[in-house]
Amino acid sequence: MSQSASTKTQRPLSPHLQVYKPQMTSVLSILHRMTGVGLTVGLMLFAWWLISAAIGPGAYAVFMNFAGSPVGMLLLFGFTLAFFYHLANGIRHLFWDSGLLFKIENAYKAGYAVLLFTALMTGATWYCVLNKGPYASPPVTATLAAAAVEGETP
Amino acid sequence: MNMKWDNHGMKTPLARARGLGASHAAVPGWIRLRVTAIGIAVLSLWFLWFLSQTIGASHAEFTTKLADPRNAICMLLLIIAAFSHAVLGNREIVEDYIHHEGFKIFKLIGTYLFFFAVAVACGFSVLKIAL
Numbered sequence: 001m002s003q004s005a006s007t008k009t010q011r012p013l014s015p016h017l018q019v020y021k022p023q024m025t026s027v028l029s030i031l032h033r034m035t036g037v038g039l040t041v042g043l044m045l046f047a048w049w050l051i052s053a054a055i056g057p058g059a060y061a062v063f064m065n066f067a068g069s070p071v072g073m074l075l076l077f078g079f080t081l082a083f084f085y086h087l088a089n090g091i092r093h094l095f096w097d098s099g100l101l102f103k104i105e106n107a108y109k110a111g112y113a114v115l116l117f118t119a120l121m122t123g124a125t126w127y128c129v130l131n132k133g134p135y136a137s138p139p140v141t142a143t144l145a146a147a148a149v150e151g152e153t154p
Numbered sequence: 155m156n157m158k159w160d161n162h163g164m165k166t167p168l169a170r171a172r173g174l175g176a177s178h179a180a181v182p183g184w185i186r187l188r189v190t191a192i193g194i195a196v197l198s199l200w201f202l203w204f205l206s207q208t209i210g211a212s213h214a215e216f217t218t219k220l221a222d223p224r225n226a227i228c229m230l231l232l233i234i235a236a237f238s239h240a241v242l243g244n245r246e247i248v249e250d251y252i253h254h255e256g257f258k259i260f261k262l263i264g265t266y267l268f269f270f271a272v273a274v275a276c277g278f279s280v281l282k283i284a285l
């Protein structure tokens with residue numbers, strides 16, 4: 001690098017996150033990368049799932065036990081959240097790539113749509129998982145509903 | 155040593171600007187990242203359906219479902235798309251945030267090899283179950 005002494009000062013290199021006020025647009029953008037990194041961690045769970053199934057019932061049971069443990073469930077919940085966020089915001093990015101939604105109010109509207117989609121899909125997925133999945137014996141929401149009914153008619 | 159942006163007579167501004175991004179050669183990676191993204195977005199519909207069919211399944215039920223050629227093919231496509239996308243996304247972040255050239259190359263080679271190995275392991279697992 002043939003830089004003269006005057007240009008050798010240590011300036012922050014792009015993208016310098018720390019100098020801007022957080023805004024909806026920038027925070028969602030940073031979240032996109034963070035969820036992307038999180039999803040690669042989730043990809044390791046995905047790999048464990050498939051490889052354990054190929055090894056046999058014993059290894060598969062070890063994975064399923066982990067998936068049903070509090071740590072496993074927390075990781076899977078985070079994976080679901082990151083997955084739906086990254087999916088929706090990725091589609092928002094594809095709109096931008098095709099030259100759409102560049103007006104600031106449209107970028108904001110799409111941002112809120114992404115957050116709404118993430119919340120709804122994560123909620124719907126876990127509603128199904130808790131009612132139908134391996135954690136559902138007895139189904140959590142059914143138990144809650146039964147408890148509510150019992151409370152109403154003592 | 156001349157920097158790429160030094161003004162050499164006949165060069166157009168575009169020619170001087172080319173290759174100055176964080177990766178020095180970004181366009182193919184940029185396109186691949188979008189193509190794999192679209193692939194994952196489509197396959198995620200199948201994946202959610204597949205999970206709804208296999209969640210809480212026994213090993214025998216799960217492997218039977220995955221052995222269905224339609225499911226095995228979709229799973230293989232998803233593995234290829236997801237791991238490519240992870241590698242490309244990781245590359246974008248590494249190129250943006252890691253400024254030490256040696257460590258950057260080390261990190262990129264390391265993640266390429268690691269993700270490639272895990273992707274091959276996943277693909278082999280699906281084939282072993284399905285075939």
